[in-house]
Amino acid sequence: CTDSTLDLRNWIFDDHNGWYGGSGTGIAAGHLRFxxxxxxxxxxxxxxxxxxxSADRNLxxxxxxxxxxxxxxxxxxxxPITSTLLExxxxxxxxxxxxxxxxxTTGYVATTDWVPMGLANGGDAVITVNPNNLSSASHSVxxxxxxxxxxxxxxxxxxxxxxxxxxxxxxxxxxxxxAWTIGVAGSxxxxxxxxxxxxxIAWINxxxxxxxxxxxxxxxxxxxxxxxxxxxxVTSPNGAGYTYSLNGGTFQASPTFAGLVPGDxxxxxxxxxGCESTANATVTxxxxxxPVPVFTITHPVCNTSxxxxxxxxxxxxxxxxxxxxxxxxPNPLIQSIAPGDxxLTVRDASGCxxxxxxxxxxxxxxxxxxxxxxxxxxxxxxxxxxxxxDPLGAxxxxxxxGTNFQAGTVFSNLAPGDxxxxxTNSSGxxxxxxxxxxxxxxQPAAPGVTSPINYCTGETATALSATGANLxxxxxxxxxxxxxxxxxxSTTAAGTTSYFVSQTVNGCESPRAEIIVNVxxxxxxxxxxxxxxxxxxxxxxxxxxxxxxGTWSSSNTSVATIDAAGVVTGISEGTSTITYxxxxxxxxxxxxxTITVTSFDLAIAGPTTPVNAGSQVTLTTSSxxxxxxxSWTPTILFANQTLTAQTVAISQTTDIAVSGADASxxxxxxxxxxxxxxxxxxxxxxxxxxxxxxxxxxxxLVYGNAIRSFEMNVFNQxxxxxxxxxxxxxxxxxxxxxxxxxVYVYVLKVTMIxxxxxxxxxxVNLVR
Numbered sequence: 001c002t003d004s005t006l007d008l009r010n011w012i013f014d015d016h017n018g019w020y021g022g023s024g025t026g027i028a029a030g031h032l033r034f035x036x037x038x039x040x041x042x043x044x045x046x047x048x049x050x051x052x053x054s055a056d057r058n059l060x061x062x063x064x065x066x067x068x069x070x071x072x073x074x075x076x077x078x079x080p081i082t083s084t085l086l087e088x089x090x091x092x093x094x095x096x097x098x099x100x101x102x103x104x105t106t107g108y109v110a111t112t113d114w115v116p117m118g119l120a121n122g123g124d125a126v127i128t129v130n131p132n133n134l135s136s137a138s139h140s141v142x143x144x145x146x147x148x149x150x151x152x153x154x155x156x157x158x159x160x161x162x163x164x165x166x167x168x169x170x171x172x173x174x175x176x177x178x179a180w181t182i183g184v185a186g187s188x189x190x191x192x193x194x195x196x197x198x199x200x201i202a203w204i205n206x207x208x209x210x211x212x213x214x215x216x217x218x219x220x221x222x223x224x225x226x227x228x229x230x231x232x233x234v235t236s237p238n239g240a241g242y243t244y245s246l247n248g249g250t251f252q253a254s255p256t257f258a259g260l261v262p263g264d265x266x267x268x269x270x271x272x273x274g275c276e277s278t279a280n281a282t283v284t285x286x287x288x289x290x291p292v293p294v295f296t297i298t299h300p301v302c303n304t305s306x307x308x309x310x311x312x313x314x315x316x317x318x319x320x321x322x323x324x325x326x327x328x329x330p331n332p333l334i335q336s337i338a339p340g341d342x343x344l345t346v347r348d349a350s351g352c353x354x355x356x357x358x359x360x361x362x363x364x365x366x367x368x369x370x371x372x373x374x375x376x377x378x379x380x381x382x383x384x385x386x387x388x389x390d391p392l393g394a395x396x397x398x399x400x401x402g403t404n405f406q407a408g409t410v411f412s413n414l415a416p417g418d419x420x421x422x423x424t425n426s427s428g429x430x431x432x433x434x435x436x437x438x439x440x441x442x443q444p445a446a447p448g449v450t451s452p453i454n455y456c457t458g459e460t461a462t463a464l465s466a467t468g469a470n471l472x473x474x475x476x477x478x479x480x481x482x483x484x485x486x487x488x489x490s491t492t493a494a495g496t497t498s499y500f501v502s503q504t505v506n507g508c509e510s511p512r513a514e515i516i517v518n519v520x521x522x523x524x525x526x527x528x529x530x531x532x533x534x535x536x537x538x539x540x541x542x543x544x545x546x547x548x549x550g551t552w553s554s555s556n557t558s559v560a561t562i563d564a565a566g567v568v569t570g571i572s573e574g575t576s577t578i579t580y581x582x583x584x585x586x587x588x589x590x591x592x593x594t595i596t597v598t599s600f601d602l603a604i605a606g607p608t609t610p611v612n613a614g615s616q617v618t619l620t621t622s623s624x625x626x627x628x629x630x631s632w633t634p635t636i637l638f639a640n641q642t643l644t645a646q647t648v649a650i651s652q653t654t655d656i657a658v659s660g661a662d663a664s665x666x667x668x669x670x671x672x673x674x675x676x677x678x679x680x681x682x683x684x685x686x687x688x689x690x691x692x693x694x695x696x697x698x699x700x701l702v703y704g705n706a707i708r709s710f711e712m713n714v715f716n717q718x719x720x721x722x723x724x725x726x727x728x729x730x731x732x733x734x735x736x737x738x739x740x741x742x743v744y745v746y747v748l749k750v751t752m753i754x755x756x757x758x759x760x761x762x763x764v765n766l767v768r
Contacts, residue, residue, distance in 0.1 A: 004207075005042035008034045010131035011138075012103055015117055016124045030090035030116035032081075033108065033131075039069055039085055046207030049077040050193045051086070053114035058185070061192050075208060076193045086111045093134075103134040120144075121163045125154065141180065143167060156180055168196045172203030216269045216279035223262065223286035225352035230283035231258045234267060241272030262286070287350035290314055293321070295344060295356070300363030302429035307360050308335040309344065318349040339363070366429040367391050370398070370421045377416060377440045378507035384437035386411045386421065395426040400435070416440065441506030447471060449501065452516040453489070456587030461489045464515055468503030476500065477512055489517040522587035524550070527580055533560065533570035534666035535599040540569050543578060543593060550582030560595050573599040600625065600666035604658055610675040611650060612754055617674055620645045621658055629660045630667075650674050677753045681706045685748065688765040691732030700764055701729035702748055710750040714764075717742065732766055741768045 014031035034040045043049075047070060052061050067078040068085045079085060087108040093101040119126070123144025127137045137152065144160035156177050161167050166185045173179035181196075195201030214237055221231040234244055234255035243251035245268040257267075262285045270276045294313040300306055311321055311332035320328035323342045339362035345355040368391050375385040388398050388409035397405040400419045411419075416439045424430045447468030455461055463486040464473070472482025477500055487499055496519075500512040529543035543552070543566040552562045556576040562568045568578065574597055581590040606619045621629060621644045632638035633656065637648045644660075653676045659669045683704035689697045702710050714723035714730050722734040722744075732739055743763050750758040 004045050006045060008040040008043050009036045010034065011040075012127075012129035012131070012134075013117070014127050014129070015119055029092055030088060031093075031103070032086055032088050032111060032116055035085050035087050037085065043077075044070060044075060044208065046204045047075045047077060048193055048195075048204070049079070051079050051081060051083075052192070054080045054082060055114065058192055075204075078193060081114050081117070082111055084110065088112065088116050090116065101135060103129055105134070121165075122160060139174065141167065158182070169200055170197045171199035172206075214269075214271070214275070214277050216267060216277050218267055218279050218281045220281050220283065222284050225287060225289050225350070228261075228286045229258070230260045230262070231256065232260060232265060232267060232281045232283070233257075234269060234279075237269060237271070243270050244268070245270070287348075287352050289352045290319065290346050290348040290354050292354045293344050293346045293356050295358070297358060297360065299361040300339065302364055302427065303366055305363050306336045306338055308333065308337060309358065309360075310334075311344070311346070314346060320347050321345070322347070364427040364429055365425065367396060367423045367425050367431045369431050370423045370433045372421055372433070372435060374435060374437065376438045376506060379441060379443065380507070382440045383413045383415060385414060386419065386435055386437075388421065388423070391423060393425075397424050398422065399424075438506065441508050443508045444468075444503055444505040444510040446511045446513040447501055447503040449513045449515050451514060452518050454518045454520065454586060455489065455491045457491055457494055457519055457521045459491050459587075461491050463488045464499055464501070464517075466501045466503075466513065466515075468501075468510070470504040472502050472504065472509070474500040474502070474512060477514065489519070491519050494519050494521045520586055522584050522589050524580065524582055524589045524591045527578065527591055527593035529566070529568075529593070531594060532596045532598060532664065533568055534664060535559075535570045535573050535597045536666060536668075539666065540567050541595075542567050543580075545580045545582075545591070547582050550580050553579045553581070554595075555579070559597050568595055570597040573597055598662075598664055598666060600627065600660075600662040600664070600668050602627065602658065602660045602668040602670045604656070604670035604672045606656070606672045607674055610677045610753060612677050615676075616647055616649050618645065618647045619656060619658075619672065621660065621670060623660070623662070623668075625662050627660045627662045629658060631659045633657045650676055652676050677706055681752045681754060681756055681758075683707065683750055683758060683760070685746070685760060685762060686764065687762075688767055689732070690767045691738075692768060699729040699731050700746070700766075702750060702760075704750070704752075706753045708751045708753045708755075710748060713747045715745045715747075717744075732768075738768075739766060741766050 010033055012031055012033040050061070052058060052065070057063065061078070065078045066080060066083065067076065068083055070077065088111040089104060089108045091104050091107050093103045121144075125140060125142040127140040129136075130138045137155070140154040141156045141158065142154040143158040146157075155175050158167065158177055158180055161182055164185055166183050167180055168183055169179055170181045171179050195204050216234060217236045219233050219235050221233075223230050232246070238255055242255075243253060244255050244257075245251045246257045247266055248268070251268075251270055257265075260283045262283050265281050265283065266278055267281060268276055268278045291314045293311050295309045295311045298308045309323075315332060317330070320330050321332060321334065322328040322345045323334055323337065325343065325345055328345075328347055337360050339360050341357065341359050343355050343357050345353050347353045370388055371390040373387050373389060377384050386400060392409065397407055398409060399405040399422045400411050400414075402420060402422055405422075405424060414437045416437045419435045419437065421433045421435050422430055423432075447466040449466045453464075465486060470484075471486070472484060473487055474480050474482050482502065489497065489499075497517045499515045499517065501515065502512045503510045525546050527543050527545050530541040533539050533541045543562070545566075552564065552566055554560055554562050554576045555578075556574065557571070559572055559574040560568050560570055560576040560578075562578055576595050576597070578593045578595055579590050580593070581588065583589075601623060603622045604619060605622070607617050611617055629642050629644050631641050632646060634654065635641070637654070637656075638646055653674065655671065655673050657669055657671045659667065661667045681704070683702055685702050686697070686700070689700045691698045700714070702712070709727050712723070712725050712730065713721060716722050716739070722739065723730040743765050745763055746761065748758075748760040750760065752758065
């Protein structure tokens, strides 16, 4: 056995050829493959195969290099493209520009040149194809272009490599684009026939593993009392490529050998390369079964729901016992066994078992705890009575002293005291409950009440309450029929009403207690004051109420607020409900008042663009409601302070304000700034610019303080117009392409804010 190897016979390698989008046959028609000969039948993993173009040889490859085998065990194959170990096919794949391409299986001839593998610097691909799947790449690297929609997805996709460069793997991540590095061909980054980096070399060396020996491990299922044969299973190695033999017999794919009689065995494992390794295993003799268990049973008794068994044979430290076949215990006494049918199993140290069945009888029934009713003594009857209500039956007897039992369920004329009620069935099982005959009751006291209870007219009243048992309510101190429903006082009208209540304990009714309910009347006068206020935030009005000592509140403080003195402050346009609340010491009341908050908005209109110094400007005010103007500032500009529109001459940039009021007295001030153009009308055109995207001088522009608009035309040295723009500069491009450094001619037409037009020609230097 040698290295772990791969069969490369008929494996295809190719360039783009339309696999990943595009049309036609790709960059170079045809493809190459390893010839179907023994030299490629077993190539060790970790080998480097270097195929080069003799007509364009990398100078680091010695002239005439040809090492087509690994006879020297250096894991390196060096072949010129014209090697007889290679084949070429000038036919393109079926459907070459679609995801359903298929490489041919015929038409291969000896290689003649590098043409079928020619690569383009701007964008191409390298693909390897397993002969067992001629419609998909085993691995592929695409560089310099994006695959078209619907094409197969490459293993690795890189950007353009460029002329004089190479693309090499820097570690072991051959399916990761970041691991493929663009370097300089012929430099220290490229040594043909060797690994590329320390990480890449370590990965390659890790694959160069000798497979001339491996360790075989097995597991054995030994015979049992019920299964007299054993089973041997190879636990390692497993997987595709391995076959197994027992005692030199025929090799099989399954690692398991079953139905084996006791004895010694030799297991042989063979890998795909024909290497073998062995291991020994032994199948032991099946053990015997223990004696059938012998035991005694203790069944449940009254008030004990579970029984137990005691095993008397076999006994010993090597035996365990179970009644459920799952949990085994060495203790021969098994307790707390519920009634039912069971299988008792005894197991020895070898795992062999014997069993016997038994039945645990149910416990004799115990009667339920006696339930009963008690008739207690009353003011009129000095003895009580106990009547059994459950359980009942012909086989039951009852007692209240534990000695004297009777079949009847009623015990009468009982003196006050504690009794134990006992029930016994025909099996002698008993159950008990405690009962008490209370002492003869006395007349209870009147129930506890709260009186008087005060309400205001219209207030919601609640049902009357008292402290006591079995309450009865009356409308008079004596006589009449009581009701258990507590009355709810009426608060419709002012006045005083008496209610009466008693309690009944042990059949005795108490004297009646009186509850007096008083209903009083209280109403507040109306709120007075102005019901409108301005929404200026400092506009107020004062409200009042003739009943002093109350509190004020606003339902919408975002519209209006009110302080403790009744002063309302308008905040924003809208309405708010003002509430005045007060109490006379007994009853509380409130009254409401609606406040309306109005707003006044004054607007001013004037020039929206800068004006020339000394120009006449018109300023006009407006509002959605009737209004008057009270002042203009700066006052020196406005002789008449109350006009709603003004026309004045402005010599410099000025902030103007106008104030006014509506019919309700709400005020507002509008403001505007009139911008005046300075007299400077000079322009500046730079002589050079550098459009290199560094944020400085990237655009060729005309500069000035009073430019309204400009038109720019730029010509190259041949007089060709390469840029025309209005109010925008030149970024050094023509039709999206960067223009070279050099001198360009410009023609400018600049219109100033004053209306003056300036024409200017000159040259600008583009610097990169």
